[in-house]
Amino acid sequence: MDKLTIRDIDVTNKTVLVRVDFNVPLKDEGKAISDDNRIVAALPTINYLLDHNPKAVVLFSHLGKIKKEEDKAKNNMAVVAPRLAELLGRDVEFVDATRGEKLENAIKEAHDGQVILVQNTRYEPGETKNDPELGKYWASLGDVFVEDAFGSVHRAHASTVGIPTYLHPAAAGFLLEKEIAYIGKAVNDPERPLVAILGGSKVSSKIGVINNLLKVADKVIIGGGMAFTFYAAKGLKTGSSLVEEDKIDLAKEYIEKGGDKLLLPVDAVCNTAFANEGDIKTIEGDIPDGYMGLDIGPKSIENIKNALVGAKTVIWNGPMGVFEMSNFANGTIEVCKALAALDGANTIIGGGDSAAAVKQLGFADKVSHISTGGGASLEYMEGKVLPGIAAVDDK
The missing domain is CATH 3.40.50.1260 (Phosphoglycerate kinase, N-terminal domain)
Structure with missing residues (x-):
C-alpha cells in the first residue's frame, strides 16, 4: 500500500x-x-x-x-x-x-x-x-x-x-x-480469474460499476431486480417486474460489449404480488402479465456456480432477489454458499444490502472481507479516486 x-x-x-x-x-x-x-x-x-x-x-x-x-x-x-x-x-x-x-x-x-x-x-x-x-x-x-x-x-x-x-x-x-487492500487490489490488481456478481434493484445505481467491471473482470454476473431491465433489452417479456425503461438501451449496449463475459439469469422465481405469499412459480424466459420476478431461479443459480469454478477473486455487490422475504431468498443464500465453498479465493462483499444479507444469513465468517461502506465501495469498484483516500499522505 x-x-x-x-x-x-x-x-x-x-x-x-x-x-x-x-x-x-x-x-x-x-x-x-x-x-x-x-x-x-x-x-x-x-x-x-x-x-x-x-x-x-x-x-x-x-x-x-x-x-x-x-x-x-x-x-x-x-x-x-x-x-x-x-x-x-x-x-x-x-x-x-x-x-x-x-x-x-x-x-x-x-x-x-x-x-x-x-x-x-x-x-x-x-x-x-x-x-x-x-x-x-x-x-x-x-x-x-x-x-x-x-x-x-x-x-x-x-x-x-x-x-x-x-x-x-x-x-x-x-x-x-483493509478496504484499500481488498477492494483496491481486487479492482486494480486482482488475482485471476476475477468474477463480479452484481445484484440489487436498479441498473441506474450500478452503471459505473458494471462499466468498469466489464473492463477489468473475467466474468460479470447480473442478478436481482436490475436483471429485468436486461430481460427487456433482450426482447423478453417482463410482466410487472421492475424495469427501468430509460436504461434499456444502456443494457443493450452492455450485452453487446460484454459478450460471453456477461452472464444474465435465464429463469426467475415470480409472484403475482410483491409479497412473500401468493401464486409463486419459477418461470424461464418470458414473464407473463401479472407476474413479477423476485428472485433468480434454479437454472440461473447453477450457471452462477459453474461460472465461479476456479475463481481466485470474487466481488459481490447486491442481493440476487428480495432476500428479506423467505420465499425469494434462495438465490442470495445459494450465492453465499457458493462463495463459502470456494477454495483459496479472495471473496469480497461490497457493503450495503449484500453485506446485510451475508450477515443475516450467517455467512459473515465464510468470506474474506465485508466492506463497511455501501456508496464508497461502489465508487471504489467504479475505479474512481475517492477524495478521503486521496487526502491521506503518500508514503
Missing part, C-alpha cells in the same frame, strides 16, 4: 484526530443503538493508538442526516459514547460541541490517552460543503490525523478531506487500510 498508515507515524504524547464511522442505526427515536458493528470495526485502530501513548484520541464522525434543526435531537452522538466506553473498557468523554471553548478545553486538558468523542460533525453546516475554515479549525485542534471512516471517504467533507488538507501527517487507520 502506497499510503501512510498508523504504523508509520509517531503518536507519543500527541493529540490524534481520528475520522471514524459511527453512523450507526438507531432506535427509540435516537435513544438507543440497534447495531454497533461500525463502532466495533473502529476498535483495532483506536486500541492501537491507545497502546502507543498518545496525549488524547479525538474522534470525529457524522450520524444520520441533518437537514433541519429538529434532526439534531434524533441524531445526537451522545448515544454512542457509553457503548464505545463499554467496548474499549475505559472512559470516553463526550463533548456536546463541534467547535468553541468547551471542545478546545476538553482537548487541551486531556492526558494519558483520554478518548474524546466530538458531537455529530453534521451539526456544522460547513461539514458537507467542505468549508475550508471549518477544516482548518478542526485541524488546529490536533497534531496528527487518522482517516478510518471508509464509509465516508467518497465524500469530500470537512472532516474527511478538510482536516488532512491542513494537518499532517495524515495516515490511514486499519479499517481503511
